[in-house]
Amino acid sequence: MDNKCKENGNRWLHRFAVLTAIATFLLLGAGGLVTSHEAGMSVPDWPNSYGYNMFAFPVSKWTGGIFYEHTHRLWASLVGFLTTVLAIWIFLKDSRKWMKWLGLAAFLLVVVQGVLGGLRVIWVEADLGVVHGVVGQSFFVLMCSLALFTGGFWRNISEQKFNVPRSVKLLAIFTVGLIFLQLILGATMRGQHAGLAIPDFPAAYGQIWPDTSADAMAHYNAESKNPVTITAFQIILQMVHRTVALAIFIFVAAVVILAWRKLGKSDSLTKLAMFWLALIFAQIGLGAWTILSNKAADIATTHVLVGALSLMTGALWCIIAFSRSPKTQNETASFGAYGTFAANK
C-alpha cells in the first residue's frame, strides 16, 4: 500500500513536471512573439509596467507591442511559480539527491532568467536579450529533463537492452552542441533584427554567397523593406545560420542512420532520432518560410519553438543514450529502479 501511494505521488510529481515543461514551452512561444513583433522594449520599466504593479496593469493599456511584452511577463511569472512549486515538491518527495540539486538548479535558473529579462529592459542592453533567449531555451531543456527523470520511462530505463555505441553518442552530443550554437546564432539574429538581412531563399541576393562590399550593401539597403539598416555582419550572420542548419540536418540524418543500423528500427532511440530529424526538416522549412513571408510573426515564432523542440529532443536523446552505457548499467543494480543517471552522480 505504501509503495502504491509512493508510486501515485511520483506520478503526480511527473504530471506536474510535464505541466511545467509545457508552460515553459508556451512561455518560449510568448517570448518568440515578443521579438517577432519587435516589442521587447515596449514596456520600458521593470518589474513595474508603466509605473503600475505588473499584476495591476490595466488591460486597456495592453495596446500594440505592450500586449506581447506584458503577457510574456505575466506568463513568465506563472512559470516561475510552477517551477518553485516543482523544486519544493522534488526536494520533499524525491529521494534522489541529484534530483534535489536539479530542482534547485531549475529554481535558480528561472530566477536568473527573470532577472535577465528585466535587466535587458532597464539597462537597454540588446546583448542581454540574446543571453535571455539562450537561457530560456536551456531552461526548457532542463524542465523537460525533469519531466523525463520523474516519469516511468526513466525508472525502467535500465531494462532497455541495447547499449548505444560510443561513436553514435559522440556524434549526437556534437550535434546537440551544434544546435546550441545555432540557437545562439538565431538569438543574435533576433537581437540584431537581422531576420530579413537577406530577403530571398535558397539563394542570397540571387547568389550562393552574397557580395558584402560597400557598393553591394548600399544597393541592398536602398531596396530593403527592413527599417533597420542592413550591415555586412548581419548578412554573414544569416549565411552562417543557414550553413549550420544544413550541417545539423546532415548530422541528425547520420544519427538516424547509425541508430537504425546499430539499435534496430524499433528501438526507442531510433524512433526518437527519426522524430528529431523530422523536427530539423520542419525547422529548415520554417526558416525559409520566415524569410519568404517577410518574417510573419507567427511563422517566425513557430521557427523559434521548433528550434527549442529540436534542442530538447537532441538533449534528451543524449541523456537516454548515455544512461544506457555498460558502465552505468552495472552500477544500476545497486542504485535501484531510478536508472543509471543517478548512479553517475
Added chain:
Amino acid sequence: MKLSAAFLLFTIAASTTLRAADITGVITFKGTPPKEIPLTVMENSPDCMAMHKEVPTTHHWVVGPNGEFANVTVYLKTADGEEITGKSTGASAAPAVLDQKGCLYTPQIIAIQTGQKLIVKNSDPCIHNVHSVSNAGNPDHNDAQMSGAPDLSYTFDKPEMYLTFRCDVHPWMFAWVSVFDSPYFSVSDTAGKFTIKNVPPGKYTVVASHRKAGEQTQTVEVADKDVTVNFTFEAK
C-alpha cells in the same frame, strides 16, 4: 586717436575678408524612386489608425514632382575627408524637436549637434515608448511617454550618422537622428533645398547622405561669398 582709427579700419577689413559664408544647394532625384511600403501593421492598432484616413506608408523616399529630394543630410568634412570635431555649439543651440504624431515620428530625419538638446514630444492620445539605439557608443535610452506626458529631453555626446529612434509599442515608428560635432550640417526640405550657415573660409568636402540612396561628396572652397553646391541622386 589716429592709431585707434587705423586699428578699427584694420579690424573691419580683416572681418570682411574672413566673413563666414553659407553653403546652399538643391538636392534632386532623377528617375522613379522605389515604392513605399504600406504600414498595414498599423491596422492592428485602432487608436493609431483612427488618426489616419487610410493606411500610411513609409517615407523613405520623399521626392517632389520635379525631383526635389527631401530628407538628405548634408554636412561638411575637412578637405581631406576627415570629420570636423570640437566645433560644436550644441550647448547653446536651440533644442531640436521630434514629435510623435499619428503614431509616426515627425520629422523622420533630423540632425543635431553633440550636446544639443533633442526634445521628444507625444502629441498622440496614446502611449509611446521612446527608444534610442546608437551604433557609435552613445547611451541607448528607453522611456515611457504617456499621452499628455511632459516632453522628454536627450543629448548625445558622440557624433554618429542615423542614430535610431523607435517606438516598440508601435514597431513601424522610426526616426533617424544624425549627431555632428560641429554646426555645419543641414537636412534638405521638401523643395530639396538645404543651407549650411556661417561656414568659416577654407576648403571642405560637402557630403550629401540619404539613408537609402547612399552618399555623394563634392569639394568646395569657401571664401567671402556664399557657395552653391547641388547634388543629383539617380534611381538604381
